[in-house]
Amino acid sequence: MKYKDYYSALGVERTASEEEIKTAYRKLARKYHPDVSKEPGAEEKFKEVSEAYKTLKDPEKRKAYDQLGSHKPGEEFRPPPDWGAHFGGGGFSFEDLDLSDLFESLAMGRRGGPRQRDMRIPGQDYEVTAHITLEDAFTGAMLDLNLTVPERDEQGLLQRVPRTFKVRIPKGATEGQRMRVPGKGGKGINGGRDGDLYLNIALHPHPLFRSEGHDLYLDLPLTPWEAALGATVEVPTLAGPVALKVPPGTRAGQKLRLTGRGLPKPHEGAGDLFAVAQVVVPTVLTDRERALFKELADASTFNPRGHFEREKSHAR
Amino acid sequence: MRVEVTEVVRIEEHQTLSLAELADLSRLSEADLLELLECGVIAPTGSAAGRASFGAECLIAARAASRLKDELELDAHSIAVVLTLLERIRRLEAELKAKAPSP
Numbered sequence: 001m002k003y004k005d006y007y008s009a010l011g012v013e014r015t016a017s018e019e020e021i022k023t024a025y026r027k028l029a030r031k032y033h034p035d036v037s038k039e040p041g042a043e044e045k046f047k048e049v050s051e052a053y054k055t056l057k058d059p060e061k062r063k064a065y066d067q068l069g070s071h072k073p074g075e076e077f078r079p080p081p082d083w084g085a086h087f088g089g090g091g092f093s094f095e096d097l098d099l100s101d102l103f104e105s106l107a108m109g110r111r112g113g114p115r116q117r118d119m120r121i122p123g124q125d126y127e128v129t130a131h132i133t134l135e136d137a138f139t140g141a142m143l144d145l146n147l148t149v150p151e152r153d154e155q156g157l158l159q160r161v162p163r164t165f166k167v168r169i170p171k172g173a174t175e176g177q178r179m180r181v182p183g184k185g186g187k188g189i190n191g192g193r194d195g196d197l198y199l200n201i202a203l204h205p206h207p208l209f210r211s212e213g214h215d216l217y218l219d220l221p222l223t224p225w226e227a228a229l230g231a232t233v234e235v236p237t238l239a240g241p242v243a244l245k246v247p248p249g250t251r252a253g254q255k256l257r258l259t260g261r262g263l264p265k266p267h268e269g270a271g272d273l274f275a276v277a278q279v280v281v282p283t284v285l286t287d288r289e290r291a292l293f294k295e296l297a298d299a300s301t302f303n304p305r306g307h308f309e310r311e312k313s314h315a316r
Numbered sequence: 317m318r319v320e321v322t323e324v325v326r327i328e329e330h331q332t333l334s335l336a337e338l339a340d341l342s343r344l345s346e347a348d349l350l351e352l353l354e355c356g357v358i359a360p361t362g363s364a365a366g367r368a369s370f371g372a373e374c375l376i377a378a379r380a381a382s383r384l385k386d387e388l389e390l391d392a393h394s395i396a397v398v399l400t401l402l403e404r405i406r407r408l409e410a411e412l413k414a415k416a417p418s419p
Contacts, residue, residue, distance in 0.1 A: 029388050035380055035402065050387060122340070125379075142321075166321040175413075176406065178376050179324045196341070198379070199324060212414035266326055 001078065003071035004099050006052035014066070018057070025053040051100045061103055101150055101158035123195035124150070124186035130179075130199045132169060134206040134216075137263055138238040140171035145199075151187060165197065172264040174213055177201040208236060214263040214271025220256065221280045222246060235275055237261045244275060252279045327376060332361060332369040342378035344385070348392070352381055355396035 007014050010024040031037060032046040039045075055061045064083070071077050126149055132141055145165040150158045167181055178200060185195020203211060210217045220235060230248035234241045237258065244256060255274040262271025282289065338358075339346045352358050353368075358377050360368035377399060384390045384398055 026389070033384075033388055035383055036398065046387075122343075125343070167324050168321065169324055170326065173326075175410070178327045180327055180375075181322050181324055184322055193340075210414055212410055215414075217414050 001076065001099060001102070003068070003073060003075045003077050004048075004051070005070075005073045006056050006065060008073070009048050009052035010056065014070070018059075021053070021056050025049065025057070029053075054100075055103050065103070098150075098158075098160055101160070104150075104158055119190060120192035121189040122192040123188040125195040125198060126185045127198045127200065129202050130167075130169065131202050131204060132173065133204050134209055134211065134263075135238060136169065137173045137201075137203060137211075138171060140173075141169045143167050143169055145197075149186065152189065167199070169199075169201070170266070172214065172266055172270075173201045174263060175201065175203045175211055209238070209273075211263065214265055216262045216271065216273045217255075218273060218275050219278050220244075220246075220275035221278045222250065224279055224281060227251070227277065227279045237273055238263075246277070250277050252277055327372050332371060333375065335368055335370070338370050338374060338378055341375055342382045344378055344382045348381075348385065349378065351392040352378065352395065355392045357381055357392070357396045357399055 007016070010016075010021060010028065012020055012024045016024070028049045029046065032039065032042045032049060034043045034046055037046070055065050067083060068077070068079055126147060128145060128147060130143055130145065132143065136143075143166070145167060146162065147165070148160050148162050151161045151163075153159050165181070165184060169179070173179070178198060181197035181199065183194045184197035188194050208218055216238070218235065220233070222231070222233070226233065226246060227250045228248065230250070231246045232243050233246055235244045235258070239261070242258065242261070244258060246256065250256070254277045256277065258273040258275065260270045261273035264270045285293065333341070335346050335349060338344075339349055342349070344352075349358065353360070358370060358374040358381075361371040362369050380399060380402075381392075381395045384395050390398065
């Protein structure tokens with residue numbers, strides 16, 4: 001079994017008081033709690049801090065932890081003989097056991113008389129982020145999820161076991177959506193119900209489309225003459241290219257709606273695709289292009305900055 | 317290693333939940349849920365046979381509340397403030413993302 005230094009995880013001395021441990025935990029939990037933190041690695045860090053606190057806040061568990069002695073983090077060690085016997089435990093095989101699972105098993109053993117030992121305890125819920133592409137979200141997808149989860153063996157001891165779930169994600173999943181896989185969490189104890197598996201959907205960034213709920217956004221580059229005169233242009237959608245009529249006088253930033261070309265909605269219909277017009281100019285001009293632009297500049301009376309003049313006269 | 321094919325349930329499509337079902341799935345007590353209801357974190361969608369029923373989206377809020385209660389030791393009022401701000405951040409981030417130019 002590998003040693004974990006719970007005191008250093010919380011940044012406190014081994015002699016820290018209960019109050020100091022609580023304060024240190026609260027400070028770190030605020031910083032790394034996955035619901036409120038966006039720091040990289042926050043979830044892992046929070047797990048570490050939370051595991052340390054669960055043990056050190058409980059005087060009996062802390063005593064048992066202290067009896068393990070002090071080792072280097074990650075160092076292989078074996079607890080002293082008869083260690084944990086006062087929890088009603090003992091006789092553990094320490095091979096391949098995680099320290100947190102060991103304390104969890106001890107706490108289960110400690111939960112008193114036969115009535116409590118027979119209590120129905122629901123299985124743990126698992127939560128995992130499922131990364132899918134926008135194309136997967138559009139068509140639905142079969143996804144393999146590989147998790148290492150704590151499961152109890154026949155003796156009721158927790159062991160980390162690899163599990164693979166093949167899940168069918170329905171079409172129309174959106175960024176940040178939560179999904180539930182009933183009964184696929186940890187096994188319930190003494191007839192308690194099995195836990196659930198929760199999926200947080202995360203969409204991979206797409207080179208062309210951005211999503212907001214079921215709506216999609218696409219930047220649509222237009223030439224100045226397409227924007228001014230109007231044009232029919234081919235635009236990509238997740239179901240294949242379609243022809244889009246750009247009206248004359250289209251401004252940069254204007255959104256052209258392609259109704260029902262977004263992500264499918266659960267019961268019926270679909271979100272929309274918005275093509276956001278961008279007016280782009282060639283960076284290198286041929287002589288002929290330059291001559292034509294010059295001719296246009298001389299002939300046109302269009303002043304896109306007329307409102308600057310009006311503002312100036314108001315200010316006077 | 318076992319491999320199982322499983323259908324996923326969209327949470328918003330899930331049937332409405334009774335207070336007891338919501339408590340069971342979120343791991344909160346009914347008393348905790350009633351306190352969250354008072355603070356406006358969850359709201360019943362209706363009542364069947366005089367008992368409140370909740371839309372399944374309440375499960376997302378209740379699960380988050382359960383984590384905040386256990387792991388940050390927050391009370392119902394603090395949970396209400398945190399969840400309101402988190403929802404506001406989520407909406408603003410989604411807006412920002414939709415407006416950002418293509419990568």
